Amino acid sequence: MSDTAILADGLGKRYKLGAQTAGYRTFRESVTDALAAPVRQLRRVFGARSAVPEKGDFWALRDLSFELKRGDVLGVIGRNGAGKSTLLKILARITMASTGYAEIRGRVGSLLEVGTGFHPELSGRENIFLNGAILGMGQGEILRKMDEIVAFAEIEKFLDTAVKHYSSGMYLRLAFAVAAHLEPEVLLMDEVLAVGDASFQKKCLGKMGEVASEGRTVLFVSHNMSAIRELCTTGIWVDNGRVAATGDVDTVVHNYLKTMTAGAFEFTNHDLGFTIQTVKLRNGLEEETCMFQPGDDLIVDIHYHATRDVESPYLMLIVEGIAGKCF
Amino acid sequence: MPEIATATSSPITAKALKITRIEPETRWAGFGLKEFWDYRELVYFFIWRDVKVRYKQTALGIAWAVLQPVLTMLIFSLFFGRLGKMPSDGIPYPVFAFTALVPWTFFGSGVTMSSSSLVTSANMIKKVYFPRLAIPIASICAGLVDLAVAFLVLLGLMGLYHLAPTARVLWLLPFIALALVTAIGVGLWLSALNVQYRDIRYVVPFLVQMWMFATPIAYSSSLVPAAWRPLYALNPLVGAVEGFRWALLGTNTAPGLMALASSFGAAVLLITGAAYFRRMERTFADVV
Numbered sequence: 001m002s003d004t005a006i007l008a009d010g011l012g013k014r015y016k017l018g019a020q021t022a023g024y025r026t027f028r029e030s031v032t033d034a035l036a037a038p039v040r041q042l043r044r045v046f047g048a049r050s051a052v053p054e055k056g057d058f059w060a061l062r063d064l065s066f067e068l069k070r071g072d073v074l075g076v077i078g079r080n081g082a083g084k085s086t087l088l089k090i091l092a093r094i095t096m097a098s099t100g101y102a103e104i105r106g107r108v109g110s111l112l113e114v115g116t117g118f119h120p121e122l123s124g125r126e127n128i129f130l131n132g133a134i135l136g137m138g139q140g141e142i143l144r145k146m147d148e149i150v151a152f153a154e155i156e157k158f159l160d161t162a163v164k165h166y167s168s169g170m171y172l173r174l175a176f177a178v179a180a181h182l183e184p185e186v187l188l189m190d191e192v193l194a195v196g197d198a199s200f201q202k203k204c205l206g207k208m209g210e211v212a213s214e215g216r217t218v219l220f221v222s223h224n225m226s227a228i229r230e231l232c233t234t235g236i237w238v239d240n241g242r243v244a245a246t247g248d249v250d251t252v253v254h255n256y257l258k259t260m261t262a263g264a265f266e267f268t269n270h271d272l273g274f275t276i277q278t279v280k281l282r283n284g285l286e287e288e289t290c291m292f293q294p295g296d297d298l299i300v301d302i303h304y305h306a307t308r309d310v311e312s313p314y315l316m317l318i319v320e321g322i323a324g325k326c327f
Numbered sequence: 328m329p330e331i332a333t334a335t336s337s338p339i340t341a342k343a344l345k346i347t348r349i350e351p352e353t354r355w356a357g358f359g360l361k362e363f364w365d366y367r368e369l370v371y372f373f374i375w376r377d378v379k380v381r382y383k384q385t386a387l388g389i390a391w392a393v394l395q396p397v398l399t400m401l402i403f404s405l406f407f408g409r410l411g412k413m414p415s416d417g418i419p420y421p422v423f424a425f426t427a428l429v430p431w432t433f434f435g436s437g438v439t440m441s442s443s444s445l446v447t448s449a450n451m452i453k454k455v456y457f458p459r460l461a462i463p464i465a466s467i468c469a470g471l472v473d474l475a476v477a478f479l480v481l482l483g484l485m486g487l488y489h490l491a492p493t494a495r496v497l498w499l500l501p502f503i504a505l506a507l508v509t510a511i512g513v514g515l516w517l518s519a520l521n522v523q524y525r526d527i528r529y530v531v532p533f534l535v536q537m538w539m540f541a542t543p544i545a546y547s548s549s550l551v552p553a554a555w556r557p558l559y560a561l562n563p564l565v566g567a568v569e570g571f572r573w574a575l576l577g578t579n580t581a582p583g584l585m586a587l588a589s590s591f592g593a594a595v596l597l598i599t600g601a602a603y604f605r606r607m608e609r610t611f612a613d614v615v
Contacts, residue, residue, distance in 0.1 A: 011349075015613070027524035090349060093456040095612045102349040112454045121380050133372040134455055162383075185344070 005217035006068040012099035013061040013086050060086040062241040073218040075232035083241040084221045092188050106185025115175030120164035131178045145181045153177035180207045186217045277303045358601050363458045373465030378472050392473035393480050396428040407545045416547050416578040419488045427544040427568040430506045433474040435535045437467040441514030442531045445522050449615040459608050463518040467510045495574045502570035509563040512596030515604040522615050560585035563593035
């Protein structure tokens with residue numbers, strides 16, 4: 001038991017549907033509601049059934065349990081809206097669980113985005129202090145890591161310039177650099193890596209790999225399957241707020257990708273008298289799939305419709321990797 | 328409703344690891360003062376940020392801290408002092424009004440700033456955990472710098488009228504604390520309400536204005552019948568303002584009973600405000 005880093009048992013998060021999902025309301029609404037309540041009460045007494053049906057609840061997360069040993073790097077995968085971020089927010093204590101129990105052993109750091117709390121009017125140096133403090137670093141710790149952070153972000157010359165004058169690349173580099181130097185025992189991470197230009201993205205990935213290999217316990221949420229496979233040891237696949245599969249990261253990712261159909265491709269058409277209708281990927285066994293092992297054949301079917309004559313169409317296929325590298 | 332408790336040691340593990348427990352809330356979780364204390368550095372950084380940004384961003388910078396009470400004092404002196412012939416306990420009216428405006432401006436702008444503080448920090452609240460109390464409290468404490476600047480101006484104004492402070496000036500500290508506690512109490516109420524009900528921001532300026540007239544700034548509390556004064560002083564700003572006048576100008580309104588009533592009022596505001604804030608805090612990230 002003592003080498004357990006995260007234990008989650010039956011975690012659930014319920015959101016109320018209906019008026020409350022809109023978030024805040026106005027004080028005026030509450031007052032008029034309260035004033036109207038006796039009238040509704042009367043109606044109920046006299047048999048007029050309320051026309052508005054109960055909207056019910058929505059469970060973003062339902063009965064989710066898992067255990068993570070110290071030093072494990074867990075990749076959380078799943079479709080958009082499957083509950084991955086909700087899980088992360090519950091463990092990070094940003095939002096409250098509705099059911100269940102969880103326990104985290106060790107100092108927790110959470111990175112749901114880079115640059116949280118950055119202020120445009122403050123200088124790079126000042127923002128390092130502020131952002132570091134928000135992420136849970138002490139002043140001494142920040143001072144000790146200042147040089148390293150600045151070097152990593154490559155902003156030495158602009159350290160005392162207000163960040164509003166930074167280019168978006170510099171801004172992201174600085175934001176990532178602070179986050180990357182957080183050293184908690186348990187790290188909860190959303191898709192924060194791969195910011196900036198290609199070479200910096202590579203640097204980020206390298207740093208993340210370093211962080212993961214230092215014996216830290218990491219819970220990493222991402223859509224990027226190659227990053228997940230590269231960094232994680234175990235995987236958990238969340239679907240509709242429940243655990244769909246858990247175990248070895250390659251197996252979980254494999255099973256998850258198998259359910260994705262080739263129809264999931266997204267593309268944009270420009271009105272050029274030439275529209276792409278479907279894109280399908282097949283392997284050498286003529287199976288439609290999205291997953292290829294090194295050495296596999298890759299067949300790309302593109303169906304298009306031309307509303308006018310197209311003379312010698314020119315087709316270009318670019319395969320891009322996670323750090324922007326082309327194959 | 329879920330609740331979170333943090334303990335620092337466990338009998339099972341040899342090395343004392345910090346254990347974070349996450350579970351649905353079943354009971355009152357306390358004010359979370361220990362955790363707030365653990366995060367004191369963050370509170371300090373928030374104050375530092377607010378002060379720095381306020382003076383960096385505005386063209387007038389530090390002049391804001393001075394202009395607002397000074398202009399108000401000039402207008403009050405003209406209309407209430409010169410034209411209205413308002414009694415001012417034998418003190419030159421401009422000094423009489425400005426002494427009250429120093430703690431009042433601190434309170435009024437503190438309440439205004441803190442009431443919107445959570446909503447303006449929505450992005451942070453949704454992305455990272457820290458005791459939420461830090462946000463409104465820091466935004467009020469940042470006003471202490473303005474208070475100090477305005478106080479220097481007050482000393483200058485007293486010098487103009489050949490009034491010198493006595494050793495009684497040390498009594499200012501508890502009266503500043505009284506204004507601070509009141510501002511935090513009201514700020515916690517309004518900031519939490521503003522998350523839930525977004526039209527609170529229209530109520531705040533009106534509330535502050537009403538509160539100003541319920542506080543002896545343009546007039547003296549000696550206008551209030553003696554029997555009613557303790558009741559009147561349940562408004563904590565009455566105690567703070569009259570305390571300032573007594574400590575600096577030596578007006579004969581002894582603050583004893585009134586200060587007591589005001590302290591009681593401030594304590595009620597602080598405790599209820601913190602309790603309401605802690606109760607609503609759990610839903611901030613979902614609602615804001």
